[in-house]
Amino acid sequence: MTVVARVRDELAARGLLDRLPAAFLAGVTRFATPPAAELGALRADAEGLAARLAAGEAGDADLPLLTRVLFFAGHGGLLAAHGVRTPSYDLLGSYRDNLRTPVGPRLPERPRAGDRRWRVLGRDVAFPVGVPACVLNGGEEWVRYHARNGFSVLTYKTVRSRAHEPNAQPNWTFAPRPPGDAVVSDPWDWVAPGDPRVSTVNSFGVPSPAPEEWMADLERSLAAVDDDQLLLVSVMGSGDGTDLVDDFAATARLAEEAGATVVELNLSCPNTLSASADGVKPPLCLDAGATLAVVEGVRRALGDRTGLVAKISWLDEDRLAALVPGLAPLVDGVAAINTVAGRVVRGDGEPTFPGRAVAGLSGAAVRGQALDLTRRLVALREAGGHRFDVLAMGGVTDVASFEALWAAGADAVQSASGAFADPFLARDCVAALGDTLPRSVPR
Numbered sequence: 413m414t415v416v417a418r419v420r421d422e423l424a425a426r427g428l429l430d431r432l433p434a435a436f437l438a439g440v441t442r443f444a445t446p447p448a449a450e451l452g453a454l455r456a457d458a459e460g461l462a463a464r465l466a467a468g469e470a471g472d473a474d475l476p477l478l479t480r481v482l483f484f485a486g487h488g489g490l491l492a493a494h495g496v497r498t499p500s501y502d503l504l505g506s507y508r509d510n511l512r513t514p515v516g517p518r519l520p521e522r523p524r525a526g527d528r529r530w531r532v533l534g535r536d537v538a539f540p541v542g543v544p545a546c547v548l549n550g551g552e553e554w555v556r557y558h559a560r561n562g563f564s565v566l567t568y569k570t571v572r573s574r575a576h577e578p579n580a581q582p583n584w585t586f587a588p589r590p591p592g593d594a595v596v597s598d599p600w601d602w603v604a605p606g607d608p609r610v611s612t613v614n615s616f617g618v619p620s621p622a623p624e625e626w627m628a629d630l631e632r633s634l635a636a637v638d639d640d641q642l643l644l645v646s647v648m649g650s651g652d653g654t655d656l657v658d659d660f661a662a663t664a665r666l667a668e669e670a671g672a673t674v675v676e677l678n679l680s681c682p683n684t685l686s687a688s689a690d691g692v693k694p695p696l697c698l699d700a701g702a703t704l705a706v707v708e709g710v711r712r713a714l715g716d717r718t719g720l721v722a723k724i725s726w727l728d729e730d731r732l733a734a735l736v737p738g739l740a741p742l743v744d745g746v747a748a749i750n751t752v753a754g755r756v757v758r759g760d761g762e763p764t765f766p767g768r769a770v771a772g773l774s775g776a777a778v779r780g781q782a783l784d785l786t787r788r789l790v791a792l793r794e795a796g797g798h799r800f801d802v803l804a805m806g807g808v809t810d811v812a813s814f815e816a817l818w819a820a821g822a823d824a825v826q827s828a829s830g831a832f833a834d835p836f837l838a839r840d841c842v843a844a845l846g847d848t849l850p851r852s853v854p855r
């Protein structure tokens with residue numbers, strides 16, 4: 413029996429088949445309404461699929477459409493339960509709803525590269541691929557999910573010293589068109605799971621539970637990863653001047669208290685530098701002086717054995733060269749790049765995220781910038797005789813893009829948009845490169 417036939421039977425048994433087109437269209441129009449012709453085409457596709465399913469005539473060729481229809485109908489989990497690639501995060505659900513559990517597929521067994529290991533931030537890890545700080549590592553269930561699916565360098569989502577609510581939905585959309593002056597992204601856009609061209613835009617506002625909540629969850633998350641896997645914790649402060657330094661340091665201490673062995677500082681999200689006309693503040697890492705004050709303050713606050721990583725955005729040559737010599741002696745690692753901020757509009761010209769003109773682009777569209785920054789970072793490390801590890805990310809959506817950042821000199825490679833769209837990405841990297849990836853630890 414094909415997977416489409418099995419899923420069909422399950423839909424029928426649950427009484428979901430008749431309502432499928434309506435549920436799909438409700439999802440498609442949840443945040444905005446597509447132009448009439450596009451909406452009509454989507455409706456016709458969904459109704460045609462439902463009719464083929466009802467008649468028992470749907471075949472394997474229907475799987476891509478079925479995946480899209482079930483995802484927007486809120487039933488992505490049903491496909492995932494049959495091992496089908498489907499995005500792990502429900503874009504229609506709230507940040508809180510999603511925290512509970514991923515909706516993506518799970519591998520029956522953790523993929524392993526035999527007994528080979530790679531050294532990352534002082535630990536021997538099973539394979540140097542992971543998921544960076546983002547909603548995909550927002551809590552214990554997500555950390556467990558990625559660890560079991562073979563992502564071995566994980567960063568717990570940025571947390572703060574007090575609860576911070578997410579922006580209004582939508583928060584995250586696909587961005588299938590090449591970026592121009594603005595990125596054009598409609599909330600009903602879709603890129604098929606496993607397509608290496610996937611890009612996304614997001615505007616979450618760096619939400620955080622209160623420390624009481626995230627500290628307990630972090631403790632459980634740290635216990636959920638295996639000995640050959642690493643879980644870092646991303647933290648961020650707010651305020652100005654010494655208040656900012658103190659808040660970063662206090663939050664880093666809370667993470668340490670909860671058991672974190674490596675703390676990552678999110679220096680690359682909108683922060684305290686003065687707001688520009690569109691209301692979005694540039695990331696802290698653009699200001700080398702303010703950045704170093706924060707990193708120094710945190711380094712002083714943490715115990716000697718706690719690792720420290722600085723996460724930065726794409727920086728131009730002058731800014732990166734100004735930052736690295738001061739940063740290098742203070743940190744064990746540098747992570748880059750964060751999303752690339754820019755104007756994001758729907759096809760009708762309205763903001764994709766109402767009230768927020770600017771959002772963060774990531775995935776294939778930022779691959780070139782990630783590669784460029786990684787190469788310069790590695791070159792500056794070598795030229796300066798520095799020893800920090802490089803955690804590279806940006807546009808890793810398949811084995812080739814993983815390999816490109818590795819070949820540029822990264823010590824670990826992480827993927828957010830790629831892992832979201834293809835939860836089996838780590839498995840594919842391990843299968844393709846487990847025996848051959850250079851720079852493993854001699855054993």
Ligand SMILES: Cc1cc2nc3c(=O)[nH]c(=O)nc-3n(C[C@H](O)[C@H](O)[C@H](O)COP(=O)(O)O)c2cc1C
Pocket residue numbers: 544545546547569570584612614616618646678681723748749750751774775776778805806807808826827828829830
């Ligand atoms: C939905 C989403 C949420 C994110 N949240 C955070 C965050 O809380 N902290 C952070 O340092 N980076 C955050 N990022 C940035 C990612 O960690 C990563 O740097 C960026 O997405 C580039 O990688 P990619 O091209 O693989 O997506 C987020 C990215 C996405 C897509």
